[in-house]
Amino acid sequence: MNGKETQGMDGVLTLELLHLDGSLMERRRVPNLITIAGKQLVAELLMGRVTALPTRWSIAVGTGIDQPSPNDTMLGAKVDEAPDATPKVEAVKQGDGTSIVRATVTATLQPLPQATVQPLTEAGILIRQGGETAVLFNRVRFEEVNRGPNMVMKMTWEISF
Template sequence: MDLSEKQGLNGVLTIELRDTNGALVEQRRVNNLITTAGKQFLAHLLMGKADALPRRWTIAVGTGLEPANIADAALKTFVDEAEDPAPKVEVVTNGDTSIVRATVTATLPLPKLSASDRPQALTEAGIQITQGNDKAKPILFNRVRFDQVNRGANMVMKLTWEISF
């Protein structure tokens, strides 16, 4: 009987653009990179470091063009962010195996653009975790660089990040 188990940590971002009536305009799924800071954050939680408890989870978007790198500490060109006040954790069992999936979902409001402004050409996103007080610098848990998504003045952007262990 083989009792070994392969553990991994991976994430997938789902991007949905909807018009003001709620109709889906575009949807994409992209894999992401967990940063070194994100892995350190998880290790601190595992070891019971009280100061590691997250206070705020946000998904940030930007216009940076550089590929994701494990050393990334922030988005390359930050544009906007939205908070998930209640991230979720669930266990998914399939026969003798199971995964734990954490989900962070945030909906960016309509951008502050006029109808005549060019759309925001978004190309990157990441989960930011804030610990401690409001002055604490957020930890960039993960980052993804994706093909350009144009967020116009009448577009609501919903971002769902699934992190599986």
Template sequence: MKGTLTIELRDTSGAIVGRYRHHNLITTHGKRLLAELLMGKKNALPTSWAIVVGTGTAPANVADTGLKAPIPDEALDRSPDVAVVSRGNTTVVQGTVSATLPAPAAGTVQPLTEAGIQITVGNEKILFNRVQFPPVNRGANMVMTLSWEIAF
């Protein structure tokens, strides 16, 4: 299982002004969630999927349970996608979570350096994965779209 985050920054006209791709780390809590769902050990199914971002600079670690310095904004994906994808002689099942963060308030620049998928199960929020990356500046004139592909 592996995941890749794609970040796209768009100006107010919709033109892409920056595109970044980063491989991520699946957390121990994320792996445990999958195992518990597969084995019928979880009493509730996930009810929401969000991409959370922050300004933390510590490297990703499997023990992470949250972002190191999250910002209050989170981007919900109301209908994550699952597809079977053929790549040459290999077939993978790919789950995709995509969400858009609107432009922040005028005069605001956010140097974002971390992101993760946060899955809500019952009342519990689980950080499924986390990635730390060089600063991506989200400014007041930019909309940020984040897409996470998880291949099984």
């Protein structure tokens, strides 16, 4: 072993549409793009150059149709956001003896009011530091998901380092 790391940042969003009783309707896993702003935030945290530590993590969803770009600083058309009060970090040993660190953000969007349908096509993690504007850490575009009054939408984002 040469001691050289090859792991970069990688993210995957799992979307689960659940019936109101909690049973699974549909599950999708979609890889995402880490934005330059997200990478910058990680580097600033490592160097101790942030004015405030991240205080709030959430997953935002929208109806934008443009493909993600590293330069994105917001979703194309944000329509909702759900917080995660307890994001998790864990070290995970791989089958080949190496290990990764995984950060997990989970958020749940509640059902919409009766007779309302929302065609969602994008999502991203928003990180807030104190009262500062949110940083769009990552962004993904996916095939349309129609959120409605008869479902809960659970989103789990795993970021591996």
